[in-house]
Amino acid sequence: MKTVKRTVCDPNCHANPKCGISATIEDGRITAIGAAKYPKPGLEKRICMMGSSRLDYQYHPDRLKTPLKRGGPRGSGQWEAIGWDEAVQLFVKNQQAAIDKYGSRSVMFSSYTGAFALLTRGAASRYAALTGGTVGLPSGIDYGVPTGLQYMFGVPAYTYFAPGSHQFADMANSKVSILWGINPVVTRSVDHLPIKAARKSGTRLICIDPVYSESARLCDEHISLRPGTDGALALALAHYLIDNGLIDEDFLRNHTDMPFLLDGYEDKKVWCSTQGKAVPLDKAQTPALTGSDKHITVFDAFRDMVSAYTLPIAAEITGICADVIEQLANTYAAAKPASIRLGYGIDRWFYSDCTARAIAALACLSGNIGIPGGGVSLSNSPPSVPVRGSAFYAPEGHSPGGALTMMDADKAVRTGKPYPIKMECISLGNPFNQLKPGRTDILTDYIPNLDYLVVIDHFMTDTAKQADLVLPACTIFERTDIVVDSILQLQQRMVEPVGEAKSDFEIFALLAEAMGHGEWFSGTPEDYIAKMLDIDDPKMADVTIERLLDEEVIDVHKRKEPWYGFADRKFPTGSGRVEFYKPGQAPYGSELPVYREPIEASPKNxxxxxxxxxxxxxxxxxxxxxxxxxxxxxxxxxxxxxxxxxxxxxxxxxxxxxxxxxxxxxxxxxxxxxxxxxxxxxxxxxxxxxxxxxxxxxxxxxxxxxxxxxxxxxxxxxxxxxxxxxxx
Ligand code: SF4
Missing domain, CATH: 2.40.40.20 (Barwin-like endoglucanases)
Structure with missing residues (x-):
C-alpha cells in the first residue's frame, strides 16, 4: 500500500520556516520524497539539494545500525557491534565511575545543532539535569556577531538577533541594502528569493565581501576588502557620517546612550544645554549629544575615536579605494530607509563582537532602527512560535550540574578548570571535523583527557571515529518531534528505524531508566510535546497536540507583513536604549567598538x-x-x-x-x-x-x-x- 506523509527537514541551515518534506511510503519503506505544502498563504513549498538528498541519507549503506563498542585503540577504526543492553550498561558504568571519582558534573552532554527538533535537542539536557551532568553549550562559532549585537541592543546572543532583525522580504522596503559578509544565495538558498525580488523592485544592493560570491553577482555593486578589516571600514563610514552631518541626531538623543556622560554613565547623567550643567536624564530639558570641556558624552568619545579612520587611512587598512568608501557612505546616508544584512563572514574573527558593534553603529547613526526597510539584521527569522521548551528540558526539581560554553568546556577538559570534565556524550554534531579549531590539538590534548567518549549519530563521522561507544540515532523519518520557528511543524515517525537505531529521546529514556530516573522519561513523545504546547499565551490557546497531529503544520502568528525588529524602539539593555558604550569591556579596551587588526591574518604579523x-x-x-x-x-x-x-x-x-x-x-x-x-x-x-x-x-x-x-x-x-x- 502507498501512503504519503509529511515531516520536516531540520538541520542548521537557517531556513525559516524549515522545509516540510512529503514522503511516499510503500511496504514500510520510503520510496520518494519531495517538498511538502504549507497551509500558510504566501509560503511556497520548497526544498534544497540537501533536503532532496534525505532519501539517500535514510537508506545510505553507511548508516549506523547497531551500537558499536571500540575494539582497539581510539581512532583505530576497530569496532565491535553490541546490543542496546550492553551499550546502556557501558554508558552508565562509565558515567557512574566518573561521578564517583570526580562528581556528577564531570560528565558533559554536548548537544550541537545537527537537528532542531525540540525533543531531539532537549533529550540530552533533560538527562543531564536528572543526573547532575554538565550541559555543553554550542557557542564558540558564529557567536561573535550575536554577542556584539547583544552588547548594543540587549537581545540575547543565543537568539541570533532574531527579535531585532528584519526578514529578507522587508528589503523590498529599503532604498539601499548592504549585504555585509553574507552570501545568502548559498547559505539561505531557499529563503533568498525575496532579495532578488527586492532588487527587481528597485532596492539597490551592495555586497561587501573579499569574495565575488554568488550573492555579489546579484548585486548592483561589489566592494572587495582585505579579509578581517570590516570594522575599520565601518568606523571610517561612521566618521564620514558624523563629519558631514549625515546623522540622525534625534534618534541618537532619544534612543541611544550617546548623550550619556562618561562620568555619570551608570546614573544616566547627560549634559543639559539649557541648564548648562550635568543632570540626570529625567531632569534634563535639552539633553545634548556633545558635552562640555569637563564632561564628555558617549557621542564625544565615539566621534573622537572614529576620527582616526579618515578615508585615506581606511583605504590603506581595507584595501578599498578612498573614493569607493566615500561613495558608499553617501549612498547609505542618502537612502533612508537603508538596511544592512550581516553574515558569518564577519563573525569568524577574534574581534567580531567589535566589528558587529561598529557596523550596527551605522544603522543607529543614520536612524535606521525600528523602521520598515531599515535595520541591521543577522537573522531572517521573525520571533518563534511560543512553546514551553523548559517543560521538557528542565524536569521539575532538577537542574544540570553546570553549563559550559564550548571554550570553557575545552578548558575544562584540557586543564580540569573550573572543574574536570572526564566523560563526554556528543550528539547532533561533528565537532572534531571543522567546528572545534586546531584539530591536531584536539586529537592530542583534548580527546586523551576524556576517560570515556560517547557519540550519538547516523554515520561514522570524524567525531564518532574517536569515540569509545557509538550509538545509532534515528532520522527525521524515524522519530516523532516538533520543529518550532516562525511556524509549528510536526516531525513524525513514518517508517521503522533502520537497523536498531533509536531516537535521541529513546536513547536517553533507556539511560534514565538504568540510572534510576525512568519515571522522568516515562511519557510518550506526544505527551511531552503536549506539555510544551501548554503555554499561557493567547496565540497558543487553541494549539493542542491533537490539533497538531491532525493538521501537521500550524501558523499561530498569521503575520502578513514582513517582520522587523524594534518597531516600539524598546531595547532590552540596562538603560533601555541602544548602548554604544560598554563600561564592562574596559579590561579589554573595547568600551567603544574599536577596530583591531586580525590577531594572525595581518601583514603586521x-x-x-x-x-x-x-x-x-x-x-x-x-x-x-x-x-x-x-x-x-x-x-x-x-x-x-x-x-x-x-x-x-x-x-x-x-x-x-x-x-x-x-x-x-x-x-x-x-x-x-x-x-x-x-x-x-x-x-x-x-x-x-x-x-x-x-x-x-x-x-x-x-x-x-x-x-x-x-x-x-x-x-x-x-x-x-x-x-x-x-x-x-
Ligand atoms: S533549506 Fe535544505 S537543508 Fe534546510 S530545511 Fe530546507 S531542505 Fe532542509
Whole structure:
C-alpha cells in the first residue's frame, strides 16, 4: 500500500520556516520524497539539494545500525557491534565511575545543532539535569556577531538577533541594502528569493565581501576588502557620517546612550544645554549629544575615536579605494530607509563582537532602527512560535550540574578548570571535523583527557571515529518531534528505524531508566510535546497536540507583513536604549567598538612573510557544515574538496587550474586540488567547510586553524588564519 506523509527537514541551515518534506511510503519503506505544502498563504513549498538528498541519507549503506563498542585503540577504526543492553550498561558504568571519582558534573552532554527538533535537542539536557551532568553549550562559532549585537541592543546572543532583525522580504522596503559578509544565495538558498525580488523592485544592493560570491553577482555593486578589516571600514563610514552631518541626531538623543556622560554613565547623567550643567536624564530639558570641556558624552568619545579612520587611512587598512568608501557612505546616508544584512563572514574573527558593534553603529547613526526597510539584521527569522521548551528540558526539581560554553568546556577538559570534565556524550554534531579549531590539538590534548567518549549519530563521522561507544540515532523519518520557528511543524515517525537505531529521546529514556530516573522519561513523545504546547499565551490557546497531529503544520502568528525588529524602539539593555558604550569591556579596551587588526591574518604579523595568504573557510552550497558531505547526490555535484585561489596568486606559485596544491602553516599541511578563480581576492584562498577529513588527498584544513578564542566575542577565529600555498 502507498501512503504519503509529511515531516520536516531540520538541520542548521537557517531556513525559516524549515522545509516540510512529503514522503511516499510503500511496504514500510520510503520510496520518494519531495517538498511538502504549507497551509500558510504566501509560503511556497520548497526544498534544497540537501533536503532532496534525505532519501539517500535514510537508506545510505553507511548508516549506523547497531551500537558499536571500540575494539582497539581510539581512532583505530576497530569496532565491535553490541546490543542496546550492553551499550546502556557501558554508558552508565562509565558515567557512574566518573561521578564517583570526580562528581556528577564531570560528565558533559554536548548537544550541537545537527537537528532542531525540540525533543531531539532537549533529550540530552533533560538527562543531564536528572543526573547532575554538565550541559555543553554550542557557542564558540558564529557567536561573535550575536554577542556584539547583544552588547548594543540587549537581545540575547543565543537568539541570533532574531527579535531585532528584519526578514529578507522587508528589503523590498529599503532604498539601499548592504549585504555585509553574507552570501545568502548559498547559505539561505531557499529563503533568498525575496532579495532578488527586492532588487527587481528597485532596492539597490551592495555586497561587501573579499569574495565575488554568488550573492555579489546579484548585486548592483561589489566592494572587495582585505579579509578581517570590516570594522575599520565601518568606523571610517561612521566618521564620514558624523563629519558631514549625515546623522540622525534625534534618534541618537532619544534612543541611544550617546548623550550619556562618561562620568555619570551608570546614573544616566547627560549634559543639559539649557541648564548648562550635568543632570540626570529625567531632569534634563535639552539633553545634548556633545558635552562640555569637563564632561564628555558617549557621542564625544565615539566621534573622537572614529576620527582616526579618515578615508585615506581606511583605504590603506581595507584595501578599498578612498573614493569607493566615500561613495558608499553617501549612498547609505542618502537612502533612508537603508538596511544592512550581516553574515558569518564577519563573525569568524577574534574581534567580531567589535566589528558587529561598529557596523550596527551605522544603522543607529543614520536612524535606521525600528523602521520598515531599515535595520541591521543577522537573522531572517521573525520571533518563534511560543512553546514551553523548559517543560521538557528542565524536569521539575532538577537542574544540570553546570553549563559550559564550548571554550570553557575545552578548558575544562584540557586543564580540569573550573572543574574536570572526564566523560563526554556528543550528539547532533561533528565537532572534531571543522567546528572545534586546531584539530591536531584536539586529537592530542583534548580527546586523551576524556576517560570515556560517547557519540550519538547516523554515520561514522570524524567525531564518532574517536569515540569509545557509538550509538545509532534515528532520522527525521524515524522519530516523532516538533520543529518550532516562525511556524509549528510536526516531525513524525513514518517508517521503522533502520537497523536498531533509536531516537535521541529513546536513547536517553533507556539511560534514565538504568540510572534510576525512568519515571522522568516515562511519557510518550506526544505527551511531552503536549506539555510544551501548554503555554499561557493567547496565540497558543487553541494549539493542542491533537490539533497538531491532525493538521501537521500550524501558523499561530498569521503575520502578513514582513517582520522587523524594534518597531516600539524598546531595547532590552540596562538603560533601555541602544548602548554604544560598554563600561564592562574596559579590561579589554573595547568600551567603544574599536577596530583591531586580525590577531594572525595581518601583514603586521611577522608570520605574514612566511604565510602571506588568508585561509577563508566559508559555508558550501553542498553541505550544512559537515552534514550531507557523504551523500552520493551531493558528491556527484562536488566530488572532492577544492581550494579556490586568485589568478595572481596562482601565477606567482605556478599553479594551474586542477593542479594539486600544498597548503600549509606551522600547524599542519594539506594537499588539495586547486581551482584558479577570479572571484577570490588576491591574498586569500577559499576552502569551503564541511568535507570529511577522509575526503582530502592528504591532511585537512581543520588542522590549519588555531584555537585562540575571544572572551569578549565568545568566539573562535576560524578565518583569522595564515597559510602559504605551493605546488604539491
Ligand atoms: S537543508 Fe535544505 S531542505 Fe532542509 S530545511 Fe534546510 S533549506 Fe530546507
Amino acid at each position: 611577522p608570520l605574514f612573510k612566511k604565510y602571506p595568504l588568508v585561509l577563508l573557510s566559508a559555508h558550501s552550497r553542498y553541505r550544512i557544515h559537515s552534514t550531507f558531505a557523504n551523500m552520493p547526490s551531493i558528491l556527484a555535484r562536488e566530488p572532492e574538496p577544492i581550494m579556490r585561489i586568485s589568478p595572481q596568486d596562482a601565477d606567482k606559485r605556478a599553479l594551474a587550474d586542477g593542479a594539486i596544491a600544498k597548503v600549509q602553516n606551522d600547524r599542519g599541511t594539506l594537499k588539495i586540488k586547486c581551482k584558479v578563480d577570479e572571484a577570490i581576492r588576491p591574498g586569500a584562498i577559499l576552502i569551503s567547510e564541511g568535507h570529511w577529513t577522509e575526503q582530502f588527498i592528504e591532511g585537512d584544513p581543520y588542522i590549519l586553524t588555531h584555537d585562540q578564542y575571544s572572551e569578549t566575542a565568545q568566539n573562535y577565529a576560524h578565518y583569522d588564519v595564515l597559510v602559504e600555498v605551493s605546488a604539491a
